[in-house]
Amino acid sequence: MVTATVLPDQTVVVEGNRIAAIGPTSQTEIPPNSTVVNCQHAYLMPGLADMHMHLRYNWLSDTWPVSPLKLYLANGVTTIRCFGPRGKTGRYGLTWRKEIESGRLDGPSILTCGPQLRGHFKENPEQIVIRQKYQHFDFIKIYAFVDRQEYHTIMSTAKKLNFYTAGHIPFQVGLDGILAEGMNEIAHIEELIWEVSELDRHRYFNNEGEWMSYAIQTTFSRFAPLLELNPREQERKIETMVVALANKLKDKPVPVCTTLVIDDLIVRKLFDPDDFLERPENRYLPLSYLERFRKGLGKHQLQFKGGEVFAPFKYMLDKKLLVALKAKNIPLLLSTDAGTGIMGAVPGFSLHDELSILVENGFTPYEALAAGTVVASKIVQRMNGLDEFGSIVPGKRADLLLLAKNPLDDVAHARSILGVMAAGRWYDQESISAMLDR
Numbered sequence: 001m002v003t004a005t006v007l008p009d010q011t012v013v014v015e016g017n018r019i020a021a022i023g024p025t026s027q028t029e030i031p032p033n034s035t036v037v038n039c040q041h042a043y044l045m046p047g048l049a050d051m052h053m054h055l056r057y058n059w060l061s062d063t064w065p066v067s068p069l070k071l072y073l074a075n076g077v078t079t080i081r082c083f084g085p086r087g088k089t090g091r092y093g094l095t096w097r098k099e100i101e102s103g104r105l106d107g108p109s110i111l112t113c114g115p116q117l118r119g120h121f122k123e124n125p126e127q128i129v130i131r132q133k134y135q136h137f138d139f140i141k142i143y144a145f146v147d148r149q150e151y152h153t154i155m156s157t158a159k160k161l162n163f164y165t166a167g168h169i170p171f172q173v174g175l176d177g178i179l180a181e182g183m184n185e186i187a188h189i190e191e192l193i194w195e196v197s198e199l200d201r202h203r204y205f206n207n208e209g210e211w212m213s214y215a216i217q218t219t220f221s222r223f224a225p226l227l228e229l230n231p232r233e234q235e236r237k238i239e240t241m242v243v244a245l246a247n248k249l250k251d252k253p254v255p256v257c258t259t260l261v262i263d264d265l266i267v268r269k270l271f272d273p274d275d276f277l278e279r280p281e282n283r284y285l286p287l288s289y290l291e292r293f294r295k296g297l298g299k300h301q302l303q304f305k306g307g308e309v310f311a312p313f314k315y316m317l318d319k320k321l322l323v324a325l326k327a328k329n330i331p332l333l334l335s336t337d338a339g340t341g342i343m344g345a346v347p348g349f350s351l352h353d354e355l356s357i358l359v360e361n362g363f364t365p366y367e368a369l370a371a372g373t374v375v376a377s378k379i380v381q382r383m384n385g386l387d388e389f390g391s392i393v394p395g396k397r398a399d400l401l402l403l404a405k406n407p408l409d410d411v412a413h414a415r416s417i418l419g420v421m422a423a424g425r426w427y428d429q430e431s432i433s434a435m436l437d438r
């Protein structure tokens, strides 16, 4: 994944959890007593990262038919980065990380922020930032309702502590505000859409539901006149808008998580629910979610009620933004927002859908895979100082994905998994099928 080429006839040596060597098979010595995996006629690539997902405390319970930690591994995802652990204090993510590192638990390497900073604080947010830093969370996640003053306190405390900051664009602060404060990363492409909505930045919201319906309604009424225009005129106006937004980011390129698979799912759930319900991977979702969905009570079914037509329009805007951001060389990070079990994105499987969406929107297969490998690792380095996954280089973590077909020819080939190595532990096809057994 350093260049878009295939190196034939290579041998990779792994010792412990690290890559020890890579080189032409004729010149690379295999240490005595090694376990040898014959990879002839197969393709080896670095394991993938889901750069925006959510851990949830009930992952190891029977709420999930199979633990999402295993769903990730089985799909070749060897790094996950949590954008807000849901439930409890969020420290279970740090516990699982240690258990996985020590081999007591099967799963990908975990990076995680602490509980989201959602605003309406009961204590000085400075204290929360300091606490999360010394609890060894990797970054802080800022949510949409943090007010201007709170945001400034959070950002200046984080800067003093050299603590990475990522999140939504708080609606009181806006894009210009977060760029001025130097927030390190934006949590979703869709955050940028609200920027053109002329939001009333002095409003108060009690919860996500209130904020989301306000954002959706305001944005929809802002764009409604556009829907009256002829397609070409409409396209031209939108083009101008998204390019202006992308331009704002280009001087200090702030990485953005893609999470487009959620848009795709929203449209499918609203307009083709039977198609959504037929997905084979639904068998891995919590049953309670599918029951709510069948009753029309899913999160997005409620959020878009009466404004369903906005969903495909918003998806179109997000895709245009993707293209504009890519054209300005803004780092884009492969990500899905999966994990909570309330949106229908299945951990691991959804990352492959995201890869396909990127390719459908102008990425080469190499560029899409890079967003979840080399590019992702470079951004993580800004966060914790370690560039240790995403390419097959001595010294990096042994996160590898063995495929039957070349993913540079077709990104869907990243699904043709013959085996996965996560931090030096090898899972062959048989152990992967066993992991997926409900």
Ligand SMILES: [Zn+2]
Pocket: 052, 053, 054, 083, 337
């Ligand atoms: Zn999220």
